[in-house]
Amino acid sequence: MATKKKKKHQFPTAYTVIIIVLLLVQLLTFVIPAGNYAMIAYDTSNKDFVVTRPSGKKYKEPATQATLKKYKVNIAVKKFKDGTIYKPVAIPNSYERIPNLWQAINQFFTSQVQGIAQSVDIIAFVLILGGCIGVVHANGAINSGMQALSKKIKGKQVLLIILVMGLISLGGTTFGLAEETMAMYPILIPVFLLAGYDTMTVLGTIFLGTSIGTMISTINPFSTIIASNTAGVNFARALPLRITMWVICTVVGMIYVIRYAEKVRKDPTKSVVYDQYEEDREKYLNDADFNKPANFTWQQKLSLIIFGIAFIVMIWGVQQKGWYFTEISVVFLTAGYLMAIFSGLSEHKVVQAFVDGASDLLGVALTIGLARAVSIVMDDSHTSDTIMHFFSQQISGMSPLIFIWFLFIVYIILGFFIQSSSGLAVLSMPIMAPLANVVGIDRASVIDAYNWGLGFISLVAPTGLILMSLMMVNIDFNKWFKWCWKLLVIEFVLCLVALGVGLLVY
Known part of the structure; x- marks a missing residue:
């Protein structure tokens, strides 16, 4: 008698995880x-x-x-006039209850549609990026590039992790490099697989790089600068500790990734994603024979050069010109046109490659819109301010060390619901910063608690960048958590220690 084969339990997809989170947040509004x-x-x-x-x-x-001064908002008026503070700022001691809006069933569905509509600029960037990558793949530029690179990276694999993670972390801490890193996955995945690593190493290098960088922000205008201005303190005075903390956390992150990556390189069965190891190599390396001599055509070289220049222009525009997704989408769309002209492919093949490439990232685009729906529910239900008011009442009157540690945990919770760094800054700083004076500590410590709490939860919060990053490498959330939980503990302890040191040096 044949026995039934037991079905293997599968962790829910990114879509389902977000829907579950959205449903739970929706229930909280009751x-x-x-x-x-x-x-x-x-x-x-x-x-x-x-x-x-x-x-x-x-x-x-x-x-x-x-x-x-009348409204007890401790910010220089020139910060509003010169555009440094560009969002509405909460007025201290002004919280009031308002009637609940019981529209949960309708809101649950409409927020998802609104989330996609409000994220159209990011979605356009992802789809255009996918199209460009499709063209680069179609004319064989990536395979030829991998063949040329295969001999050069032997024995130097660790430098890939150090260089990529260090630069991304630097971008995160200085100008908030985050969603823009989506463009790096399709190019770096085959490079890392060729080096003998797995897709988890790619995720750890890119996502941890940007997460650690933005968590330990030093001069990031979208978090540290706007939070400091809103709190009425000079961000520069606290830079030594923040720079030290950034270096420590980045090095710890690198060591964590490198130790794992080298285990996988020496023994692929040690990979957390070993069950998809061969599938990933087949998908991203396309069974290319890297022992053959590279046959780079001028069209392939030009395609990669154009694509590389698009990256450089994107980073320059974001850092120097304050570009957002509309502008960087234009950059990659322009690159797409140029690659179409010089790719050596027929018009039919170019169009088909672009469409196929965009369709490969359609799932990522939809995930971005669904994640935005959680913020919409919080805003429309007017519960964010209530959560803020509740915590502000709980932490007043504590001893300095307990206060700053508890505030760090408060920002972890708030960051789960409010992933926007600038949004959380202008909402919370006018409320939380004055509490520092009550317990007798410097307001710079409150900025650190805000930055590090928001950054810490972003490592695992489904409302943040992690689910989109997981979809780029086709890894389930449970595998990510299994891989990174030890690093979470290390980073948590480092933050508590640094917050305590901050009380002594500020």
């Missing part, structure tokens, strides 16, 4: 009361302040320092 802080924003057209009461009623105030 439990958490709705409420708002009053907000103050600078109107660039009329050159005055607009104050929005918790009820939603708006009125104008003169754009003066006296107005900010």
Whole structure:
């Protein structure tokens, strides 16, 4: 008698994980009361302040320092006028309850559609990027490049991890390099596989690089700078500790990745994703024979040069010109046109390659939109401010060390729901920063707790970048957590120690 084969349990896909999180957040809106802080924003057209009461009623105030003092907002008025503070800022001690909006069933579905609509600029970037990669693959540029690279990286594999992770972490800590790293996966995956590593090594190198960099932000304008300005402190004074912390965390991250990567290179069965090891090599290396001499055509070389220049222009634009996804999408779309002209492929093959490449990243694009839906539910249900108000009441009156450690944990929780660094800064700093004066510590410590708490939870928060990154390498979330949980413990302890040191040096 034949026995039934037991089905292997599979971890839910990224889509399902986000839907589960969205459903749980939606259910929380029935439990958490709705409420708002009053907000103050600078109107660039009329050159005055607009104050929005918790009820939603708006009125104008003169754009003066006296107005900010009146509302106990400890920010220089010039920071609003020169665009440094470009989002509405919460007014301390202004929280009020508002009637709950019971629209859960409708909101659950509409938020997903709205999330995709509101993320259209990022989605366009991902699809255009996928199309460009499709063209580069189609004319054989990547395979030829891998053949040329195969001999050069032998014995130097570790340098790949150090160089890539170090540069990405540097980009994260200085100008907030994050979503833009999506462009790096399709190019670096075959390079790392060729070096004998696996896709988890690629994920660890790229995602940990950007996560550690943005977590230990030094001069990142989207987190440290805006948070410091909103808290009314000079960010430069706290730089020595933050730079030291960034170096330590980056080195620890590199060691963690390298130890694992070298185990896999020496014995592939040690890979956390060994069950897909051969499948990944077949997919990304296309069964290319790297023992053959490289046969680089000028069209292939030019395609890779154009694609490389697009990366350089993207990084320059984001860092120097403040570009966002519309601008960098234009960069890669332009690169796509140039590659189409010089690829050596027929018009039909170019179009088909572009469409196929874009379709490969369609799942990533949809995940980005679904993740945005969680923030929409939080905003529309007016529960974010309630959570903020609750925690601000709990932490006042504590001893300095317990206060800063507890605040770090508070920001881990807040960061799960509010992944926007600038959004969390302008909402929380006017509320949390004054509490530092109450317990007798420097406000710079509050900036650290905010940065490190938000950055720590981003390593695993489904509402952040991790699920999109996992889809780029086709790895399940449970495998990622199994791989990184020890590093999470190490980083958590490092943050607690550094926060304690901050109390002594600030």
